[in-house]
Amino acid sequence: QVQLVESGGGLVQAGDSLRLSCTLSGRTFSDYAMGWFRQAPGKERAIVAAISGRGYVTYVADSVKGRFTISRDNAKNTVYLQMNSLKPEDTAVYYCAADETVSNVKRISGVEVWGQGTLVTVSS
DSSP states (O other): OOEEEEEOOEEEETTOOEEEEEEEESSOGGGSEEEEEEEOTTSOOEEEEEEOTTSOOEEEOTTTTTTEEEEEETTTTEEEEEEOSOOGGGOEEEEEEEESSHHHHTSGGGOSEEOOOEEEEEEO
16 A cells, blocks of 8 residues: 655745655556645645656656755655745645646546645744
8 A cells, every 4th residue: 555654844934945745655656657746825836846756757747846846755755845935825735646647647537646744934
């Protein structure tokens, strides 16, 4: 059974940086494309970034492009979301996601496995 465990959320001030981590267990990590979604209060869950199994293909949503970076360390079974220049509108619960392909993991309906979510709060 595949499980995802996120960490790294918290309360920061606008302009600060934060790095989220998500560790996969139960299967071979490099077999999975990984993604990060976020859901702000009263809004739908939306894709933030995604990365292929070997890390060769990445996707970053326009709303965070230039500020957020996704990466992975297959030796540690971990995917990261580096978030810089945080803004209050980045406040959300951030969810890690896994599926076989980048195209699937970018879509809510395509995700095979979800993490439990980690809260990021950015104060102004």
